[in-house]
Amino acid sequence: MSNKCGLIAIVGRPNVGKSTVLNQILKQKISITSRKPQTTRYQIIGIHTDGDSQIIFVDTPGWQISPKNRLNRLMNREVKQALSDVDLVLMLCDSRQWTLGDEKIATLVHESGVPAILALNKIDLLNNKNSLLPTIAKISENYSNFSEFIPVCAQTVSGVEALLEFIMFSLPERPFIFPKGQVTDRPERFLCGEIIREKTMNYLGDELPYTTTVVIDDFEELENITNIIATIWVGRDSQKPIVIGKNGSLLKRIASDSRSDIEELLQRKVFMKVWVKTKRGWLDSTEAMKTIGLLD
Ligand SMILES: Nc1nc2c(ncn2[C@@H]2O[C@H](COP(=O)(O)OP(=O)(O)OP(=O)(O)O)[C@@H](O)[C@H]2O)c(=O)[nH]1
Ligand SMILES: [Mg+2]
Numbered sequence: 001m002s003n004k005c006g007l008i009a010i011v012g013r014p015n016v017g018k019s020t021v022l023n024q025i026l027k028q029k030i031s032i033t034s035r036k037p038q039t040t041r042y043q044i045i046g047i048h049t050d051g052d053s054q055i056i057f058v059d060t061p062g063w064q065i066s067p068k069n070r071l072n073r074l075m076n077r078e079v080k081q082a083l084s085d086v087d088l089v090l091m092l093c094d095s096r097q098w099t100l101g102d103e104k105i106a107t108l109v110h111e112s113g114v115p116a117i118l119a120l121n122k123i124d125l126l127n128n129k130n131s132l133l134p135t136i137a138k139i140s141e142n143y144s145n146f147s148e149f150i151p152v153c154a155q156t157v158s159g160v161e162a163l164l165e166f167i168m169f170s171l172p173e174r175p176f177i178f179p180k181g182q183v184t185d186r187p188e189r190f191l192c193g194e195i196i197r198e199k200t201m202n203y204l205g206d207e208l209p210y211t212t213t214v215v216i217d218d219f220e221e222l223e224n225i226t227n228i229i230a231t232i233w234v235g236r237d238s239q240k241p242i243v244i245g246k247n248g249s250l251l252k253r254i255a256s257d258s259r260s261d262i263e264e265l266l267q268r269k270v271f272m273k274v275w276v277k278t279k280r281g282w283l284d285s286t287e288a289m290k291t292i293g294l295l296d
Contacts, residue, residue: 004171005054009082011109012092013101014038014062017121020154021092022046022059025164030184030191031059032198036209038062039201041071042293043078045185047178053168054176057090058082063105069283074294083112088170090163095120095151098135106143115170117148119163124153188266189219190293195265196230196258196274200243203254208242211235211283213292217275225269228262233279233288243276251276 010018014037023029023046030046032039038061046057060082061075083089089109093102109116118139120132129151136149148166152159184191193216201209211234218229232254234240244251255274263270282288289295 002173003052003054003175004168005056005174005176006087006167006171007056007058007085008088008090008167009058009060009086009114010090010092011060011079011083011105012062013094013099013105014064016062016092016094017154018062018092019044019059021090021119021121021152021160021163022057024154024157024160025055025057026183028183030186032194032201034198034201034209036201036206038064038072038075038210039198041075041078041213043082047183047185048164049176049178049180049182050168053171054178055164055167055171056177058086063101063108065101065104070285070289071283071294074289078294080108083108083114086114087172088167089114089116090119090167091116091146092119092121095123095126095132095135098139106139106146110143110145114145116143116146117150117163117166118146119159120149120151121154123151123158124156189216191265192216192219192228192258192262193230195261196232196254199254199257199261200232203250204243208234208239211239212243213282215291225271226262226266228270228272229275230272231275231277233277233282235278235280235282237278240276240278 012018019031019033019040022031025048026046031044040061044059048055060079063079064072067073067076091109150163193214197214200212213233215231217231220227259270259272
């Protein structure tokens with residue numbers, strides 16, 4: 001029997017649970033998540049190989065209706081690029097509300113001409129399950145390329161199996177693109193930077209996460225240990241003491257939480273040093289966008 005293999009873009013508004021769904025399907029954390037929007041900043045590939053089927057998921061940043069800076073515009077560009085290149089689109093929305101942002105994304109998906117399915121996520125938080133039907137009816141009437149509507153709860157994996165089955169069924173016959181066992185195309189160095197960014201986002205208040213990023217300055221694999229030197233960039237000097245915390249306490253927590261996740265990922269001991277640096281205007285700087293990998 002021949003193999004099946006396809007590329008599936010996961011798109012949707014910020015914070016609807018795209019990366020959570022991907023991690024649940026892979027049973028491994030490939031893409032960082034947080035309760036704050038705009039967590040994912042890049043296209044991140046997650047590969048699910050099962051028997052004769054290989055699904056190559058492309059997680060994307062949440063689509064922003066009014067991008068405020070260069071970083072946000074390049075995040076939207078990542079979404080558009082992903083849409084241009086895939087066999088199927090998995091759009092996610094929050095089952096509790098269909099918003100203007102969702103309309104905009106469904107239109108983008110429709111314009112891409114790629115077949116699509118919609119997963120209505122967070123049904124655990126939905127009070128009235130009957131409210132889903134009119135929403136689904138309206139969407140299917142307006143956007144003809146959506147062929148399937150699947151209510152899911154990514155957190156408990158409810159409905160995710162049905163979603164996966166449908167995707168498997170729709171894969172084209174094609175040889176595998178990645179070797180069995182490979183789960184992402186991203187190098188460990190990149191994943192480590194993302195883990196530190198996730199911890200930074202988790203510990204900071206509501207505004208700061210959007211003006212910080214993490215750069216891995218050094219990643220050195222020695223015989224018994226991996227040495228990592230990372231820098232958290234902030235946009236203004238006044239933000240530095242917030243990230244560092246009283247007597248360095250916050251930075252210590254960010255570093256130690258990151259280190260234990262990274263040790264689990266790499267399956268080896270890690271020595272890590274994390275610095276904080278002010279990079280004024282990095283959100284609009286070409287050089288910064290190149291450093292963080294959003295521009296060539
Ligand atoms: N209650 C509930 N929370 C969920 C569910 N799925 C995801 N979440 C939470 O929603 C938040 C956002 O999840 P993410 O996976 O980071 O969302 P995202 O769409 O990737 O967000 P961006 O990368 O910012 O676009 C996290 O706090 C998740 O734990 C769900 O089914 N139910
Ligand atoms: Mg995400």
